[in-house]
Amino acid sequence: MNTQAANLRTPHCPCGNPKQYSDCCGRYLDQGEVAATAEHLMRSRYTAYTLNREDYLLATWHPNTRPAALGLANQPRNQWLGLTVKRHEQSAPDRAIVEFVARYKINGRAYRLHEISRFDFQKGLWFYVDGDILQD
C-alpha cells in the first residue's frame, strides 16, 4: 500500500483532528493565531512535540512554571503515535483543565501518557501551567 497516497486521501493534523495541519494546529504554530480555548492550545502543544517545536512549547508555557529549556534536540526523539482528548473543562473564565492520553514510542518501546493539564488565561492568551500524571 502506498502510505503517502493514503495520507492525501485522509488528511489529518498530528493532533488527530481530521483536518490538514495548516487548517488546524498550523494556524497556531506557524501563523501566530491565538488559541481560543485551552483544548486548542493543548492540541497545538501536542503537535509542537511531534514537530520538536521547543520555541512554541516554551512560548505557551505559563511564565511562573516555564522551564528555561526543554532540551528536546538533545534527547532521543519520541515517536508520537496519537492524542486522545478525554475532557476539557473550563471552571472559570481564566482557568481550564484538559485531560488527555498521548501515546508514543522511544527506541521501539510504547508508552502512554495520561495527564490532567491545567491552563490559565492571561492577557488574552491561554498558557499551560502544569499537570498531574495519572497512573493507569
Ligand SMILES: [Zn+2]
Ligand atoms: Zn491539530
